[in-house]
Amino acid sequence: MRCAVETSDPMNPIDPVRIDRRVAIKWMLAAGAGAMFLRGRALGAAAAGPSRTSGGGYGTDPDLMKPYKPGDYWDLTFSDAQRRAVALLSDIVIPADSLSPSASSLGVTDFVDEWVSAPYPDNVRDRKVILDGLTWLEAESSRRFGSPFEGAGDAQRLALCEDMSAKAPEGSDLAPAHEFFHLFRDLVASGYYTTPEGLRDIGYAGNMPLAKFEGPPPELISKLGLADEVTW
Amino acid sequence: MAIVTPSSATDRYDVIVVGSGAAGGQAAYTLAMEGARVLMLEAGRNYDPRSETPMFKTPDAAPLRGRGTPDKPFGFYDATVDGGWQVPGEPYTNALPEKGREFKWWRARMLGGRTNHWGRISLRNGPYDFKPRSRDGLGFDWPISYEDVAPYYDKVEMLIGVYGTNEGLENTPNSPDGVLLPPPKARIGELLARQRGRSIGIPVIPAHRAVLSRALDHTSIPAKLHPGNAKAQRLLAEDMQNRAACFWATPCGRGCAIRANYQSTTVHIPPAMATGNLDVLPNAMAREVTVDSSGTATGVSYVDRTTGLERRVSARVVVLAAGACESARILLNSKSAPFPSGLGNSSGLVGKYIMDTVGANWGGHIPLLEGTPPHNEDGAGGGHVYTPWWLYKEQLAGKLGFARGYHVEFETGRRMSEGPISTGDARDGRVSYGHRLKEDARRYNGSFVSFTGRGEMIPNEDSFCEIDPHVVDKWGIPVLRFHWKWSEHEIRQVAHMQRTFADWIAAMGGTSKHRPDPDGTKAIEPGGSIIHEVGGAIMGAKASASVTNSWSQTWDVKNLFIADGAVFASNADKNPTLTIMALAWRAADRILDEMRRGNL
Numbered sequence: 001m002r003c004a005v006e007t008s009d010p011m012n013p014i015d016p017v018r019i020d021r022r023v024a025i026k027w028m029l030a031a032g033a034g035a036m037f038l039r040g041r042a043l044g045a046a047a048a049g050p051s052r053t054s055g056g057g058y059g060t061d062p063d064l065m066k067p068y069k070p071g072d073y074w075d076l077t078f079s080d081a082q083r084r085a086v087a088l089l090s091d092i093v094i095p096a097d098s099l100s101p102s103a104s105s106l107g108v109t110d111f112v113d114e115w116v117s118a119p120y121p122d123n124v125r126d127r128k129v130i131l132d133g134l135t136w137l138e139a140e141s142s143r144r145f146g147s148p149f150e151g152a153g154d155a156q157r158l159a160l161c162e163d164m165s166a167k168a169p170e171g172s173d174l175a176p177a178h179e180f181f182h183l184f185r186d187l188v189a190s191g192y193y194t195t196p197e198g199l200r201d202i203g204y205a206g207n208m209p210l211a212k213f214e215g216p217p218p219e220l221i222s223k224l225g226l227a228d229e230v231t232w
Numbered sequence: 233m234a235i236v237t238p239s240s241a242t243d244r245y246d247v248i249v250v251g252s253g254a255a256g257g258q259a260a261y262t263l264a265m266e267g268a269r270v271l272m273l274e275a276g277r278n279y280d281p282r283s284e285t286p287m288f289k290t291p292d293a294a295p296l297r298g299r300g301t302p303d304k305p306f307g308f309y310d311a312t313v314d315g316g317w318q319v320p321g322e323p324y325t326n327a328l329p330e331k332g333r334e335f336k337w338w339r340a341r342m343l344g345g346r347t348n349h350w351g352r353i354s355l356r357n358g359p360y361d362f363k364p365r366s367r368d369g370l371g372f373d374w375p376i377s378y379e380d381v382a383p384y385y386d387k388v389e390m391l392i393g394v395y396g397t398n399e400g401l402e403n404t405p406n407s408p409d410g411v412l413l414p415p416p417k418a419r420i421g422e423l424l425a426r427q428r429g430r431s432i433g434i435p436v437i438p439a440h441r442a443v444l445s446r447a448l449d450h451t452s453i454p455a456k457l458h459p460g461n462a463k464a465q466r467l468l469a470e471d472m473q474n475r476a477a478c479f480w481a482t483p484c485g486r487g488c489a490i491r492a493n494y495q496s497t498t499v500h501i502p503p504a505m506a507t508g509n510l511d512v513l514p515n516a517m518a519r520e521v522t523v524d525s526s527g528t529a530t531g532v533s534y535v536d537r538t539t540g541l542e543r544r545v546s547a548r549v550v551v552l553a554a555g556a557c558e559s560a561r562i563l564l565n566s567k568s569a570p571f572p573s574g575l576g577n578s579s580g581l582v583g584k585y586i587m588d589t590v591g592a593n594w595g596g597h598i599p600l601l602e603g604t605p606p607h608n609e610d611g612a613g614g615g616h617v618y619t620p621w622w623l624y625k626e627q628l629a630g631k632l633g634f635a636r637g638y639h640v641e642f643e644t645g646r647r648m649s650e651g652p653i654s655t656g657d658a659r660d661g662r663v664s665y666g667h668r669l670k671e672d673a674r675r676y677n678g679s680f681v682s683f684t685g686r687g688e689m690i691p692n693e694d695s696f697c698e699i700d701p702h703v704v705d706k707w708g709i710p711v712l713r714f715h716w717k718w719s720e721h722e723i724r725q726v727a728h729m730q731r732t733f734a735d736w737i738a739a740m741g742g743t744s745k746h747r748p749d750p751d752g753t754k755a756i757e758p759g760g761s762i763i764h765e766v767g768g769a770i771m772g773a774k775a776s777a778s779v780t781n782s783w784s785q786t787w788d789v790k791n792l793f794i795a796d797g798a799v800f801a802s803n804a805d806k807n808p809t810l811t812i813m814a815l816a817w818r819a820a821d822r823i824l825d826e827m828r829r830g831n832l
Contacts, residue, residue, distance in 0.1 A: 057303045058295055060314045061277075064286040064486075067293040093665045100670070111297065120301045165663040182663045193673065194291035194298070194649060201670070202677035204646045206610035207288055209479035213611050215417030220604055229423040232397065232415055232438060 056119035070107075070114030077117040077127070078109075082134055085149045086112055089137070092161050093188040100201040103192050111191035112184070126183060133180025140177070235278055236271075236511045238536045238543045243511065245271040245547040247823065248532050250518045250562065253345030255553035255796035257496030257504075258388070258813040262820035264509035265464040268827065271545055272501075273516040273534055275554075276314055276341025281348065281497050285311065285489040287482045291648065311348035311487035311495075315340035321706030325713045332753060335586070335697075335714035336760040337557060343514060344497035345555065346763065347809075348487045351614055352442040352494060353641070354394045355806035356385050358403030360624070364690075364802045368628070368635050370721075371690045372585075372801040375773040375782040378405065384814035386411055390453045391468075392494040392813070393475075395612070396440030404620040413445045415616060416480075419609050421601055421644025421681055422617045428739040429619065434732070439618040439641075442494035442810075443484065448472045463507065471503040483648070484613035493613075516543075519709050520566035520575075521550050521792060527570040529792045535707040549791045549823055549832050553816065556798040557586065557697055560768035561712050563779075564699045576779050576786035576794075582769055583697045586714070587803035589764035590638065590687035591757040592726045595745040596737030601644070601679040609645035609678075618642075621805055634724040638687030639805045640732075646678040681737065685729035688805045689722050691767055695759065716759040726752030764808050766797030784819035791832050793819050 058073045070076060078086060090103035090112070103109075116127040137160070141149040145156045152160075164181035168174035192198040221227055246268040249260045256272060264270045286309045291298040294308040301308075305316040314320065319339050326334050340346050359378040364371050386408055395413040398406035415438035418426065426436035450472035458464035475498070476490040484493050491498035504510040515537040522530045522544065531546030552559040560583045566575035574582055621637030664672065694717035699710045730748035737744045749755060772778025775787035784799050786792045795816040797808050804811075826832040 057301060058308075060303050060316070060320060062295075062304075062308070064284060064289075064309055067289075068295050073295055094670060095666060097667060097670060099674075107292070111292075115296060118296060118301075120303075122301075123296075161665065165665060167661065178663070181665075185663050185665050185669075189669065189673070190297060190299075196290050196292070199290075199648060200606075202646070202673050203604075203606035204648060204677075205606045205608045206646075207290065207481055207648055208608070209481050210608065211479070213416045213478075213480040213608075216420040216423070216609075217605060217607050220420055220607070221423065224420065224424060224600060226420070226423040226427055229418070229426050232417065 070110040070117075074114075074117050074119060076110075076113045077131070078113045081148070081150070083109055083113070085134060085137065088150055088157065089161070089184065090188045092157060093185050094192050100197060103188050106192055106195045106197055108188050108191040112187050115187055115191075126187075129180055129183050130187075133177065133184065136177050136180065234505060234511070236513050238513070238516070238539075238541075241271060241511060241513050241545055243269065243271075245269050245511070245545070246827065247271070247549045247551055248273065248545055248547040249551045249553055249795070250532060251345065251553035251555065251558070251796065252343050252501065252512065253347045253496055253553070253555065253796075254809050254812045255555075255816045256551075257344065257347065257500030258816035259551050259553055259793075259795040259820045260510055261391075261500040261504045262817050263823065264504040264507045265458060265468070266461065266820075266824050267507075268509060268824060270504070270510045271547065272510060272512045273518055273532060273545075274343050274345075274512065274514045275517045275537070276343065276345075276514065278512070278514040279313060279342040279344055279348065279497060281311070281344075281487045281491070281495055282489050285487040287486070287489050306349065306485065309483070309486045311485060312340045312346075313342035315342070322711070323703060323705060324711050325700045325703055327713050327715045332718065332756075332758075333716050334758050335588075335695075335716040336758050337712075337714070337765070338760070338763045339555070339558070343501070343512065344495050347494065347496040349485045350763075350809060351807070352484055353614065353618075353807045354389070354392070354396075354440045354442045354494075354810040355620075355639070356405045356407075356440075357381070357804045357806050357811050358405050360403045361802060361804035361806065364636070364804075370635050372770065372772065374801045375771055375778075380782075381811070381814050381818065384817045385810065387457055387817060388810060388813045390448075391457055392442045392499050393444045393448050394440050394442050394810075395438070395445040397438045399435075399437045401435065401437070401620055401622075402624050412440070415439065416445055416612045418616050419611060419645050420604060421598070421678075422615070422642070424598065424600060424740055425642060425644070425681060425736070426617060428741075429736060432735055432739050433622070434619055434640075434736065435622050436617050436619050439615045441612060441614055443612045443614075444475060444477045444492045445612065447477045448475060467503050467506045471506065474502075475499070478612055480608075480612065481610050482613075513545075517707055517709070518554060518562050519707070520562060521552070521789075522546075523566070523568050523570060523575065523789065525570070527789060529575075529789050535709070537707075540707070548827065549793065551793045551795050551819070551823070552798070553795040556766050556768045556796055556800070557712055559794055559796055559798045560586075560697055561699070561710075563769065565710055571788070576769065576788045576792060578788050579776055579779060581777070581779050583712075584693075585691035585767040585770055585801075586695050586697055586716075586759075586765060587689045587691050587767045587800065588759050589762040589803065589805070589807070590685070590689050590718075590722045590725055591762040592685045592729045592752070592755045593757075594683040594685070594730060594733035594737075596681050596683075596733070596740070596742045597676070597745075598679050598681055598737070598740050598742035600741050601681075603675050604678055606646070609647070615641050615643065632724075632728065634721040634728065636688035636690060636721060636725070637805055638685045638725055638729060640729075641684045641686060643682045643684070644678075644680070681740065681742070683729075683733040683736065685726070685733070686762065686805055686807065687722065687725045687729070689803055690719060691770075691802065692717060692719050697768060714760075718753075718756060718759070723752040723756060726756045730755055764797075764803065766800035766803050766808050766812075769794050769798035770801045771799040772801060783822040784815060785822065793823060795819050
């Protein structure tokens with residue numbers, strides 16, 4: 001299975017500073033906030049894999065004006081049972097709270113299915129991790145709880161996630177499950193925070209025409225002591 | 233006159249322009265507005281930004297949330313058609329596959345070429361940048377000086393619309409009063425970077441980008457650009473009124489349907505077509521410039537991509553503007569009895585001295601920017617500020633260990649991300665999820681800064697392109713083979729970038745994502761990947777040491793001009809597009825003058 005850590009930043013092969021969990025979340029968001037990071041990742045991925053898929057993608061001149069939904073370009077993969085398990089797991093990764101809805105309610109299940117079904121090299125690689133992970137999840141749930149994942153109790157499902165989220169020694173039984181959960185979390189967060197609702201939830205307030213660009217709120221400028229910098 | 237087909241492109245033309253991007257667009261604009269009959273050849277399809285730009289579309293309306301794929305490497309909505317690092321059926325090769333020796337070549341097959349998606353950063357070269365060898369003994373001087381190009385910078389800035397300010401900094405030229413448009417207000421992270429940059433001696437000033445921060449002055453600019461030409465003035469005034477000012481939303485890389493930023497397809501081609509003097513022939517893949525027995529160019533042979541058939545068009549003058557490497561390819565493939573090693577190549581320098589921009593990225597987290605109240609930070613899409621190179625004196629004194637400078641672009645704030653997002657957080661602890669993940673996402677989004685260094689590469693003997701003797705594209709046209717090597721100057725420059733960015737992030741109270749590496753070889757991006765490739769047909773003062781003279785006219789064939797970045801004798805840290813346009817306008821003026829004098 002692919003090691004998500006090793007391939008997480010192909011354009012920056014510098015040894016990362018060792019970071020704790022909360023800091024790591026920040027880097028995830030940095031990747032989302034910076035188009036250059038994404039651009040860099042895209043370049044790296046394109047350079048590392050085959051130069052082009054043999055077909056089945058959307059091609060080099062797709063209609064950009066049409067709205068798309070998962071399944072428009074390639075067939076989806078998940079069975080009904082897999083979809084239910086993915087939806088449950090997605091909502092553990094991003095549950096509803098008072099400010100925003102859960103992952104599955106924003107179409108993230110469909111996005112994960114679209115992702116693992118796409119013909120591009122990154123997707124083909126991730127497909128195996130996700131499908132193997134879902135198989136493991138069902139087997140482990142049966143072994144521990146005598147029930148498929150969707151039939152397990154909330155506390156049982158959380159316990160499984162808690163185990164998968166912990167770093168597992170390489171070669172241990174849990175190592176592939178951890179890799180799966182890590183990738184799954186990334187996909188869910190990616191699918192969620194690229195929807196209008198998800199973007200709003202993390203403070204994105206753009207993508208609307210304005211008569212004038214006003215710059216930052218004056219009270220924020222004052223709070224950070226930056227009033228002297230506003231010279232134009 | 234308008235978009236034509238191979239069978240309707242039968243008029244007699246004064247000039248054939250090969251290419252429709254910054255160089256081809258500008259050359260065709262100048263020529264057509266001043267009365268020359270022009271045929272523009274574009275290898276890709278026709279493209280209309282007014283109807284094809286996915287304005288306001290959110291990532292969830294795109295396949296894979298818009299993320300880059302081998303089909304669309306810069307994302308689904310990127311304004312690149314049939315292109316990217318590979319073009320289907322049109323390969324290029326690398327002589328040396330190992331790391332550090334690779335060259336990557338981004339192409340597009342669409343009207344307007346790469347101007348449809350570029351970053352719109354529009355910086356003037358300064359006086360030093362045209363005479364680098366005189367300053368430090370390396371590379372080549374240009375046969376022209378800043379003063380020769382300055383009037384054309386003025387004209388291009390007035391035509392396309394560039395926001396920015398005049399700061400009077402070293403080798404960072406001012407524009408005449410009234411030429412630049414007002415810069416947009418700085419974002420909060422940009423203000424913080426400015427304040428803290430000053431504390432470590434780094435200036436931050438308004439960026440210069442080709443985005444209309446207000447509508448162009450259609451009442452005064454046309455007369456300045458086309459004195460004595462009432463028709464051109466009228467048509468340009470009309471067209472300028474059809475360009476809206478920026479409404480501060482939707483990424484520039486998708487192109488702009490309201491024509492608020494510069495694309496050849498929204499700025500150059502529409503008024504040029506309105507003159508009736510410009511025909512545009514899409515799907516015409518130039519193979520070679522044809523010559524007669526006297527060594528005069530007669531026209532261009534091309535492959536009609538819709539049929540695969542080879543066709544010919546003729547004109548008094550040929551202008552190559554296909555992009556530096558593609559123009560070199562056409563020259564090298566234009567072999568004939570008078571020119572057995574390719575056209576314009578008596579010096580043997582066609583394809584030589586390819587340069588890109590030196591690039592490295594650096595990210596940091598800034599706690600001061602955590603949890604800022606949500607506000608709209610889209611602005612003009614790209615950066616509102618930048619840092620011009622600021623260590624000229626130290627560098628000239630030999631204190632830095634590398635000879636040429638870099639400028640800094642940076643990105644801050646909350647933007648509309650395209651998925652997916654990946655992390656390295658399995659390295660130590662747990663994979664975060666659940667309510668904690670959501671709380672962290674709210675807190676940290678927008679608290680990052682990403683620095684981008686953009687530096688000057690010195691031309692060298694090991695970075696060039698040639699015809700691959702073994703490979704042809706699907707049209708049967710021999711392809712380019714690239715050779716690449718960075719020198720110690722570029723490698724050390726990247727190490728300096730890293731130290732600077734790390735210090736800057738620390739000055740902002742933040743933490744860098746990486747530790748600076750004293751060896752720049754790991755962080756430097758591959759040759760070509762900044763997509764600023766220039767050189768390959770450099771201009772010079774002597775026919776033995778250059779491909780064109782100071783007018784971008786080939787020494788060997790007087791009715792053949794090169795309007796794109798191929799003529800660059802150096803590649804300053806300043807992004808090349810504005811200079812490409814200024815030189816294309818200047819070359820077009822020369823063509824017009826020489827045609828009037830009967831010399832062409």
